Amino acid sequence: MPNTDSVNILLVDDQPSKLLSYEAILSELGENLIQAGSAREALERLLKYDIAVVLIDVIMPELDGFELAAMVRAHPRFQNIPMIFVSALAQSDLDRVRGYEQGAVDYVPVPVVPELLRAKVRVFAELYRKTRQLELLNAELERRVEERTAELARANADLEQRVEERTREREKALAQVHEMQKLESLGQLTGGVAHDFNNLLTTILSNLDLLSKKHGNDPTSGRLLGGAIRSAERGASLTKRMLAFARKQELRPAVFDPAKLIAGMEDMLKASLGPSIRITSDLGPIPYLIRADPNQLELAILNLALNARDAMPRGGDLVIKLRAEKVDASAQPLSAGDYVCISIIDTGTGMDEVTLKRAAEPFFTTKGVAKGTGLGLSMVYGLVAQSDGWIRMSSQPGHGTTVELFFPLSKSSPPAKPAREMQTTAIADMPKCILVVDDEVLVAESISEMLSDLGHTVHIAYSGALALELVHAHTEIELVLTDHAMPGMTGVELASAIRKFKPNLPIVLGSGYAGLPEGTDLQLPRLSKPYRQDDLRSLIASIIWAK
Numbered sequence: 001m002p003n004t005d006s007v008n009i010l011l012v013d014d015q016p017s018k019l020l021s022y023e024a025i026l027s028e029l030g031e032n033l034i035q036a037g038s039a040r041e042a043l044e045r046l047l048k049y050d051i052a053v054v055l056i057d058v059i060m061p062e063l064d065g066f067e068l069a070a071m072v073r074a075h076p077r078f079q080n081i082p083m084i085f086v087s088a089l090a091q092s093d094l095d096r097v098r099g100y101e102q103g104a105v106d107y108v109p110v111p112v113v114p115e116l117l118r119a120k121v122r123v124f125a126e127l128y129r130k131t132r133q134l135e136l137l138n139a140e141l142e143r144r145v146e147e148r149t150a151e152l153a154r155a156n157a158d159l160e161q162r163v164e165e166r167t168r169e170r171e172k173a174l175a176q177v178h179e180m181q182k183l184e185s186l187g188q189l190t191g192g193v194a195h196d197f198n199n200l201l202t203t204i205l206s207n208l209d210l211l212s213k214k215h216g217n218d219p220t221s222g223r224l225l226g227g228a229i230r231s232a233e234r235g236a237s238l239t240k241r242m243l244a245f246a247r248k249q250e251l252r253p254a255v256f257d258p259a260k261l262i263a264g265m266e267d268m269l270k271a272s273l274g275p276s277i278r279i280t281s282d283l284g285p286i287p288y289l290i291r292a293d294p295n296q297l298e299l300a301i302l303n304l305a306l307n308a309r310d311a312m313p314r315g316g317d318l319v320i321k322l323r324a325e326k327v328d329a330s331a332q333p334l335s336a337g338d339y340v341c342i343s344i345i346d347t348g349t350g351m352d353e354v355t356l357k358r359a360a361e362p363f364f365t366t367k368g369v370a371k372g373t374g375l376g377l378s379m380v381y382g383l384v385a386q387s388d389g390w391i392r393m394s395s396q397p398g399h400g401t402t403v404e405l406f407f408p409l410s411k412s413s414p415p416a417k418p419a420r421e422m423q424t425t426a427i428a429d430m431p432k433c434i435l436v437v438d439d440e441v442l443v444a445e446s447i448s449e450m451l452s453d454l455g456h457t458v459h460i461a462y463s464g465a466l467a468l469e470l471v472h473a474h475t476e477i478e479l480v481l482t483d484h485a486m487p488g489m490t491g492v493e494l495a496s497a498i499r500k501f502k503p504n505l506p507i508v509l510g511s512g513y514a515g516l517p518e519g520t521d522l523q524l525p526r527l528s529k530p531y532r533q534d535d536l537r538s539l540i541a542s543i544i545w546a547k
């Protein structure tokens with residue numbers, strides 16, 4: 001019975017009766033029996049089917065079996081095909097030799113013994129089947145090996161990619177730390193420079209103020225003085241931004257809803273950005289509260305909007321978005337917690353990697369000397385960092401820029417109404433006796449000049465120790481205006497020393513620097529440098545008023 005695993009057996013004989021008898025003998029093997037009545041037919045069948053074994057009658061009319069065998073063997077496909085010769089001749093040595101010469105592998109004598117023929121054919125059929133199975137197994141094995149190899153290669157590539165990604169991530173994190181350290185030391189440097197500048201500007205501005213009081217009526221002097229004052233004011237505003245970057249700015253934090261602040265900036269932004277830039281905002285439905293300096297945040301957003309404008313010379317879109325974001329512990333340098341994120345997104349030129357990396361550095365600008373100060377992003381960076389927040393920028397050349405400002409979400413409720421404005425009254429103009437303390441002679445003198453010009457009596461001390469002596473000696477002193485950062489005794493130390501014997505003497509800490517020690521409970525009123533005569537005037541008014 002033919003089965004699915006059966007093999008093909010070719011029976012070649014010119015006598016149909018013989019073919020029939022072979023069939024009868026072999027049918028019980030269950031293989032496919034294919035008949036050929038001539039050598040030509042035999043070759044045809046061989047080419048058409050996969051034949052396991054050929055049974056050949058040695059004597060046929062057209063050519064004898066040995067000749068057919070020779071032809072079959074000559075074909076490269078059939079070089080190894082097994083053949084069984086059936087011969088009426090006696091099993092002589094000659095026949096056998098001839099048979100084996102042709103590569104024949106077996107010989108069945110006539111009269112055919114059915115069991116013998118069956119046994120021989122079965123052996124070859126089995127051999128063929130086994131060989132075929134082996135081939136299939138081999139192919140399967142090869143396929144599996146190939147599959148495994150491919151899998152392994154994929155896994156390897158995967159691993160390599162992951163290792164590469166890790167390395168890149170790690171490098172990016174080392175680069176970020178490096179960048180932060182660089183900004184940190186730049187901050188210290190900038191802070192120091194700004195501190196010195198403030199002292200210089202205080203002197204310059206106060207002298208200019210006094211000069212213009214005296215000579216401002218003369219048109220030429222007035223014009224020259226006006227120009228000088230404007231330049232010095234510009235210097236003062238740059239110095240402020242340097243201080244902001246150094247996180248040494250005097251911040252006046254308040255709890256407020258940034259959405260309201262942004263909405264309130266709309267007109268100003270429209271005016272500053274011009275008609276070719278479309279401004280849209282997505283401030284979300286939920287009001288969030290943050291604790292920051294609202295004026296400085298306004299300045300920061302304006303700076304970012306101006307950068308966006310500069311990056312969109314042919315117009316474009318500016319989008320301001322607000323959202324809350326939970327930050328987990330892994331998000332260095334922010335500490336874990338809830339934040340409010342303000343994103344400012346533009347469709348401008350974008351930045352390449354190098355520009356993006358350096359953009360927040362103070363004085364880094366790509367806009368040319370007269371156009372850019374390189375302090376815009378520095379100010380923003382300093383502000384968010386000083387407010388316990390962070391700035392994140394992403395940009396690609398040709399794909400615009402996104403700047404995200406993170407501020408800690410405040411859980412407290414905003415004050416019912418804004419803090420009372422400082423009052424300026426005529427009381428300020430009443431002459432006072434004031435002690436000015438500053439280790440910088442020029443600064444101390446110019447402050448003294450401004451105060452005298454307002455009609456006050458002024459004492460000067462160039463150190464904390466000297467100041468202490470003067471306060472002891474001159475009981476008529478009604479107000480002390482002291483610098484903080486001084487060698488020997490700082491302004492805060494001086495204040496606490498004075499408080500011990502004169503608890504009600506008002507002391508104002510004048511500083512260009514927010515770098516005051518934390519946790520000082522002295523609650524001293526502050527005045528930030530560089531100060532002008534008007535600042536002094538309103539400060540004195542508020543101090544006297546509060547008393």
Ligand code: ADP
Pocket residue numbers: 303307308311346348349350351355359360364365366367371372373374375376377378400401
């Ligand atoms: P400035 O605006 O004075 O150049 P900034 O600190 O504000 O200084 O910006 C520094 C630099 O960062 C810019 O000169 C510019 O190259 C790049 N930059 C900042 N914001 C953007 C932006 N939105 N699109 C493209 N480049 C920007």
Ligand code: MG
Pocket residue numbers: 303306307374375376377
């Ligand atoms: Mg700018």
